[in-house]
Amino acid sequence: MLIPTDPIWIDQDDQLAELCAMWQQQAAIAVDTEFMRSETFYPIAGLLQIGDGKGCYLIDPLAIKNKEPLRRLMLDSAVTKVLHSCSEDLEVFQRWLGVVPAPLFDTQIAAAFAGLGFSLGYSSLVKNLLNTEIPKDETRSDWLQRPLSLAQLKYAALDVAHMLVVYGKLLQLLKANGRLEWVKSDCADLVANALKPEEFSDAYQKVGFAWKLRPLELSILRELCIWREREARARDIPRNRLIKEPTLWEIARKKVQDLAQLQKVPDIPSRTVKNDGETILQIVGAALNTDETTWPARLDPPLAQSEGPLMKNLKNFVREFAEQQQIPAEILIRKKDYEFIVRSGMKGGEYQLPMRLHGWRFGLIGEGLLRVAQSQVLS
Numbered sequence: 001m002l003i004p005t006d007p008i009w010i011d012q013d014d015q016l017a018e019l020c021a022m023w024q025q026q027a028a029i030a031v032d033t034e035f036m037r038s039e040t041f042y043p044i045a046g047l048l049q050i051g052d053g054k055g056c057y058l059i060d061p062l063a064i065k066n067k068e069p070l071r072r073l074m075l076d077s078a079v080t081k082v083l084h085s086c087s088e089d090l091e092v093f094q095r096w097l098g099v100v101p102a103p104l105f106d107t108q109i110a111a112a113f114a115g116l117g118f119s120l121g122y123s124s125l126v127k128n129l130l131n132t133e134i135p136k137d138e139t140r141s142d143w144l145q146r147p148l149s150l151a152q153l154k155y156a157a158l159d160v161a162h163m164l165v166v167y168g169k170l171l172q173l174l175k176a177n178g179r180l181e182w183v184k185s186d187c188a189d190l191v192a193n194a195l196k197p198e199e200f201s202d203a204y205q206k207v208g209f210a211w212k213l214r215p216l217e218l219s220i221l222r223e224l225c226i227w228r229e230r231e232a233r234a235r236d237i238p239r240n241r242l243i244k245e246p247t248l249w250e251i252a253r254k255k256v257q258d259l260a261q262l263q264k265v266p267d268i269p270s271r272t273v274k275n276d277g278e279t280i281l282q283i284v285g286a287a288l289n290t291d292e293t294t295w296p297a298r299l300d301p302p303l304a305q306s307e308g309p310l311m312k313n314l315k316n317f318v319r320e321f322a323e324q325q326q327i328p329a330e331i332l333i334r335k336k337d338y339e340f341i342v343r344s345g346m347k348g349g350e351y352q353l354p355m356r357l358h359g360w361r362f363g364l365i366g367e368g369l370l371r372v373a374q375s376q377v378l379s
Contacts, residue, residue, distance in 0.1 A: 007056040007157035011063035020069035023052055028080040029073075030163030031101065033092045034143040034156055041232045041239070043088065045096040046143025051160030058156055062146065067097055074101040082167045084108050084122040090194045100194045103187070107166055109331070110183045114173040118328035126162050129169045134158050179327075185360055200229040205299060207245045213252060215295035220287040221252035222296055227283055231276075243272050256284055300343060307342050310376045314338050317372050318365055332365055333357065341373055350374075 010016050023029050030051035035043040045061035048070075064070075074081065074093060081101040083089055085108040090100055111120045116128055123134040138155035141148075148156075174180040203225040204210055204218060213221060225248060232239045239245075250265045259277050262268065272280075303311065315329075315338065322329035337354050344352035351373040357366040 007058050007153055009058050009060070009153075011060040013064060013066040016059060016064055017066070017069040019050075019057060020073045023050065023073055024076050024079060026052055026079060028082055028105070028164060028167060030160040030167070031081045031083050031089070032156075032159040032163075033089045034141075035088070035092050036142070036144050039238075040236045042095045042236055043092045044144060045092050047148070047156055049156050049160045051163055053164045056157040056161050058153060060146075061096055062144070071097050071099050074099050077103060080105050082107060082163050084125070084163070085119075086190065087194075090190070094194065100191050102191045103184075104191060105167060105183070106187050106190060107163065107170060109186050109190075110170040110174060112328050112331040113179040113183050114170055114177070115326045118330045122159065125166060129166055130162055132162060134162070182360055198229075200226045203229055204296070207249055209249060211299040211301045213249070213298075215292065215298060216288070217252045217255070218298070219290060219295040220255065220284055221248060223283050223287045224248045224252060224280070227279070242276075243268065251280065251284065255288060257281065257288075303339065303342060307346070310342055310373060311338055313372050313376060314341060314369055317368055321365055321368070332361065341369060345373060 010019065030049075032049040033045060034047040034049070035045050037043045048059040048061060050057045050059065059070075073079065074097060081104045083101070083104055083106055086104060086106050093099055093101055107122070107125060108120060111125050111128075112118050116125065120128070123136055126132050126134050135155060135158070138152050141152050141155075143152070171180065174183055201222065204222040207221060207225065210218065210221060225245075228239055228242055228248065232242050235242070244267060247265055247268050251262070251268075254261065254265070256262050256265060258281065259273065262277050262280065263270075263273055318329045318333055322332060334356070337356055340354040341351055344350075351370055353362070353366050353370065357369065
């Protein structure tokens with residue numbers, strides 16, 4: 001097993017180009033990133049780690065100028081990129097390199113299908129499969145400082161040192177239980193979702209208590225949320241640094257139309273009133289003057305208590321199946337999938353499944369969930 005006592009630091013373009021050409025001859029490489037995001041909307045790449053089974057390489061994003069060899073490597077369909085819990089890493093790659101690594105293999109997803117637990121941390125996974133301890137003490141380090149400390153270098157290298165060994169063991173388990181294709185499908189979905197164009201027009205639906213607002217108020221909230229999403233990205237600041245969702249909700253509910261009213265909205269930052277107050281008022285005013293045919297429909301309230309028995313039966317069905325398969329139920333279905341099924345039949349129509357429960361999940365649990373839902377109607 002590889003123990004990276006001396007990770008290799010890469011900060012020269014020619015070094016990196018040679019290594020990328022070498023890595024493109026491999027079937028798989030281990031990949032991880034370290035980044036900072038406390039003050040920005042987008043993650044700032046602080047370090048890229050690659051393990052190839054022979055060494056651990058720490059690539060300095062602050063020094064590398066020619067990123068094209070890395071882009072080619074990350075898009076090489078013959079090289080599997082092995083990551084753990086990779087959603088934030090994918091954001092780093094999109095921001096820094098402008099690509100999403102593919103094909104990828106997420107060891108956290110694989111661990112769940114291997115029956116090792118849901119949302120398992122990397123250190124726990126390494127401990128489980130290799131009986132090796134991985135330190136966690138540098139998780140919140142400053143990864144943009146230079147030079148990095150010896151502790152940071154060791155921590156970063158250890159993140160990829162064992163990953164290919166873990167990958168090999170997970171492949172064995174998944175081939176033995178026949179679930180490797182499930183993992184590949186879910187990992188491909190991660191890539192596809194990361195590549196989807198950003199859509200802001202539905203952001204208002206995620207605001208807490210948006211279901212309490214009337215259509216005109218929802219129209220205001222929708223436009224305010226679109227503005228917040230665009231501005232946070234344009235200014236590269238966290239959304240809540242600009243303005244918080246409950247504040248947007250209050251502005252929409254009260255249909256705020258002047259600065260005096262705006263200043264009285266709870267928790268609105270004074271800098272937001274000063275810098276963006278007029279813009280916010282213009283957005284509200286424009287929404288108030290729209291035709292009602294453009295207003296969103298009212299959102300569904302939380303499920304009524306009367307829907308509880310169906311929800312319970314659906315969850316029991318999945319739980320029993322998951323126990324039989326010795327995998328976590330959460331890897332098969334999400335809370336919002338249950339809600340989708342319940343709501344789909346509330347107006348007298350046939351029960352429907354969300355897109356996630358089509359594909360390979362349909363034969364496993366999708367058909368059964370529809371039977372459970374329909375039996376509730378007939379009983």
